[in-house]
Amino acid sequence: MNNTPQDGLPNPQRLGAILAIAFGITMAVLDGAIANVALPTIASDFNASPAESIWIVNAYQISIIVSLLSFSFIGDLIGYRRVYQVGLGLFCFTSLFCALSISLDMLTVARVMQGFGGAALMSVNTALIRLIYPSRYLGRGMGINSFIVAVSAAAGPSVAAAILSFASWQWLFLVNVPIGIIALTLAIKFLPPNQQKSVGQRFDIPSAIMNALTFGLLISAITGFAQGQSNTLITAELIAVAIIGFFFVRRQLTLPVPLLPIDLFKIPIFSLSICTSVCSFSAQMLAFVSLPFFLQSVLGRTEVETGLLLTPWPLATMVMAPLAGYLIERVHAGLLGGLGMAIMAVGLFALVLLPQNPTDFNIIWPMILCGAGFGLFQSPNNHTIISSAPRNRSGGASGMLGTARLFGQSSGAALVALMFNMFHDNGTHASLILSGSFAILAAIISSLRMSQPRAGA
Template sequence: MTRSCSDGLPVPQRYGAILAIALGITVSVLDGAIANVALPTIARDLQASPASSIWVVNAYQLAIVVSLLSLASLGDLIGYRRIYQAGLLVFSITSLFCALSDSLVTLTIARVLQGFGAAAIMSVNTALIRIIYPQRFLGRGIGINSLIVASASAAGPTIAAAILSVASWQWLFAINVPIGIVALLLGMKFLPANHQKSTNQRFDPISAVMNALTFGLFITAISGFAQGQSLLLIASEMIALLVIGFFFVRRQLRQESPLLPVDLLRIPIFALSMGTSICSFTAQMLAMVSLPFFLQSVLGRDEVATGLLLTPWPLAIIVIAPVAGRLVEHIHAGLLGGIGLAVFALGLFLLAMLPHNPTDIDIIWRMVLCGIGFGLFQSPNNHTIISAAPRHRSGGASGMLGTARLMGQTTGAALVALMFNLFPSNATHVSLILAGTFASVAAVVSCLRIAQTRPTPL
């Protein structure tokens, strides 16, 4: 087993460890993106309706949300390395199950299990980065992680289209198997063990169930409302959410090392950073989900042109994220994040004010502006969330970071559906204005962090 290092790993081992994390994060992020592109093909092949085929995506996302914090807590307890490797193993095996599925039911079940594997990977990846990189270089490690996520998101539609042009949809999942095995072998060789665990910490299965019910009810309620489901059903889900959520939070406040680390929210800079994260990912999802409908339905661009016009956003993040990771070592994350979010908000409002018949250049430079702003914010914000928590609570902080991202993305996607129901003729325009508003709020909250001291290693 690879030994633990008190302040980062030596350079040869560090590169192997970050490669293991890069491969795992790449396949887990890719699998959300490529499945979206393949849904029509999967529905046709499995003789399922378009509406029911959406469960191929929803099942994966729901499994991640309900299990992320539980797995992060286990990481604090038994080690991030073990959780990460178990996640890679489960993800690889269930990817094979997805490829072999012969009905929508079996594929959905396989996607749920695959989501649990992805949740294990996502729950501890930033906690691992904290022990892979020396404290003085942590910003660079977080920047690389942000770059990997952005690259995988950008490559998702392109990879899916390339695979579907030469092979069946099953290969979208089968390709994960060899990548997962390579990542697992690299992890066994290079990933460090963490021994700084709380001696009094115990895993709480009751909290795990309450956590799953709380976040599961939130997602089903907000999605149901956006899609026009029965108000009685939604009201019932909200009541159950409030009751279970109340007792869940109260239970967490009584524990020394809670599953939902609400105690970390007592650290002002941590709480403010969580707020900026949720608002920014809500804004991002509002734009990224609504824009394809505008580009195709209103402007008449085809799927390939739409994909190309959306690509400058993540490409800009790829360029800026490593730069921001280095800048945070010298500039306060609150100021850097505030500037980035202001640029992000400006880009969103400019997209909302596109001319009646925009050229590709009109769209591209606005997308680049959004990507620059988001990339400038994301790395410093992630760095602050991780470094503000005590080192032995890095798993909980990593889980909160992932949960904030997923909650923001889920909320943003649901709000797009709501805008299409309320404003069918100009839903994208309204969604972009709403996105710009969320980004502006996030910029203000980020600037409030300037008054807080920089987080120091605890």
């Protein structure tokens, strides 16, 4: 038997595998935002308050972050392909469960289970890309993946609006079933097995429980703060995070292959890349959440006009992400990332300095800079996170990539609430200044990576 690791997949198997990844990650990303548009309708159908209905969104997000690292660890043990296939099957089934829900409680439980399916998909997504693409083309694979994520995130509200224009909210979830079946068929046929697995290791259940409690309570506290929940409850959650987190990290230090990939954080370029990822997504979310308030409340733009004015950002990311994937084969990720975050910072500060009555062009060109800078940063950064880890720890690296993104996004959303509470009418400007500061910090940290050797694939 030939035990030589295969470097990527040949075509057409590679194309089939990429389609399986694309369909799966599109569904997982879309469902993170697609329900937001329908929340008022769903709340009305179930006679629920807006505060109660928000759990339809929170349940999905929290279940992803509490299980992401566990699924990535399982992927290292039993194979990324198996985890991905199980995730697709669970996502399809729970999407049907969501559509058939007859109460808010039933829908919330279905969203929790759907979040576990989404976590399985996200946890090994980039680890599979490392197996699918030859080493020399890994940057292109990451660029295409970043493109798919950007398109899915940008299209979420539009897809939801299109479906709701001719169908009930249940179809927001039912549409996943045929797509998921196609993706599962492709995954079974084309996805490759792991070349190297973590041998002699076992899944540590206490670590998984402490991981879920630490990240679950942390995200709950952050989102609770953003939604104006009781300060007593938020404080209690943060104290619990500190206590459980302490014992969680201490346990990880005793394990040869930890669930929380502390072993990977000992690799300087990996830890620097994770830090830049958290900063970049915090910056992005600070802008994304605060800008609609400014455009509508201060400038008096309609919802449709606001949507159109925000669109250049994801469009520019979609264009730049694949290009950055090609550039990583020739240029150090530290330089690309630093340049990308610097460009994004220029765009953010240009939005801060808008004239009192800006034209559409005054708003659009900084949006393009922000999106282009983010796209130039994201693909090389993801490439570095994955390729700097040993091959048998690709799952841990993939899980941390997703965790950093979710943590950064949640922190950014909470910081917007803080800025509006502190600065009231000037909340958007404060948020954008803080966003630009995060982008500059990310640019500095990214540039520090230039002193490190380029990560292998």
